[in-house]
Amino acid sequence: MKNHKIIVANWKMNPSIFQGIELLKSINQSINEIKVSSKIVICPPSLIIRDALIIFSNSIVSIGSQDCHHAEIGPYTGDLSYKMFEDIGCEYAIIGHSERRANHFEDNKLIFEKLNSINRSKIIPILCVGESFVERKSGLASEAVIRQIDESGINKLEFDQKIIAYEPIWAIGSGKIPTRDEIMSIHSKIREKLDTEGNNKNIKVLYGGSVNTQNVSDIFSINGVDGALVGGASLKKADFIKIIESAEI
Numbered sequence: 001m002k003n004h005k006i007i008v009a010n011w012k013m014n015p016s017i018f019q020g021i022e023l024l025k026s027i028n029q030s031i032n033e034i035k036v037s038s039k040i041v042i043c044p045p046s047l048i049i050r051d052a053l054i055i056f057s058n059s060i061v062s063i064g065s066q067d068c069h070h071a072e073i074g075p076y077t078g079d080l081s082y083k084m085f086e087d088i089g090c091e092y093a094i095i096g097h098s099e100r101r102a103n104h105f106e107d108n109k110l111i112f113e114k115l116n117s118i119n120r121s122k123i124i125p126i127l128c129v130g131e132s133f134v135e136r137k138s139g140l141a142s143e144a145v146i147r148q149i150d151e152s153g154i155n156k157l158e159f160d161q162k163i164i165a166y167e168p169i170w171a172i173g174s175g176k177i178p179t180r181d182e183i184m185s186i187h188s189k190i191r192e193k194l195d196t197e198g199n200n201k202n203i204k205v206l207y208g209g210s211v212n213t214q215n216v217s218d219i220f221s222i223n224g225v226d227g228a229l230v231g232g233a234s235l236k237k238a239d240f241i242k243i244i245e246s247a248e249i
């Protein structure tokens with residue numbers, strides 16, 4: 001049976017509001033013209049999530065948030081809760097992206113709080129894990145990744161589906177990616193960890209970090225890669241569509 005991929009677009013704080021809405025419309029039009037059997041998830045900036053939900057209302061594309069607060073409501077200026085994203089119609093939430101960990105000092109304890117809250121909703125979490133360049137060079141990549149999994153508690157929480165995105169920090173936005181063997185090895189360690197602990201039947205492990213039209217077919221052909229988390233390349237309509245098409249081959 002064909003292993004249908006999951007392709008998640010992480011737009012980060014890009015592009016402008018009006019360009020973002022145009023890009024959503026244009027992606028919707030192109031996706032309607034091609035055969036897609038993968039699960040496609042677009043995570044735009046929160047301010048255009050409503051537009052995205054309307055544009056893709058009759059589409060196979062699902063919408064996700066790039067983060068969420070773990071409280072349902074409360075005195076958290078500037079934050080948006082997991083419940084708000086659920087109520088508006090988001091089906092997925094990226095949690096623990098390395099940019100949130102670095103720029104907003106999110107640690108595994110807070111990431112656990114977020115996953116634990118999402119567990120009370122219908123949202124499917126996309127947990128990001130990945131080693132730093134120093135960890136990779138010191139031979140500590142898999143230890144770093146497994147520690148993030150353990151401390152975030154994703155292995156013990158019960159979800160209908162769990163998505164882990166393996167994103168080496170040094171690969172994000174750099175044009176560099178790990179070797180096939182390195183990706184395969186970390187993916188199998190993540191799966192092994194989840195398989196042996198808790199209720200982990202429906203696990204998908206994605207690769208993220210500098211995925212582009214040139215390397216995507218090779219990445220998708222690696223054993224254990226269930227899809228991709230795509231940043232920069234998902235902001236170019238033609239490239240994103242090519243990436244989606246690569247999963248059909």
Ligand code: PGA
Binds near residue numbers: 174
């Ligand atoms: P990139 O970003 O594809 O631009 O490297 C991936 C990510 O940060 O999720």
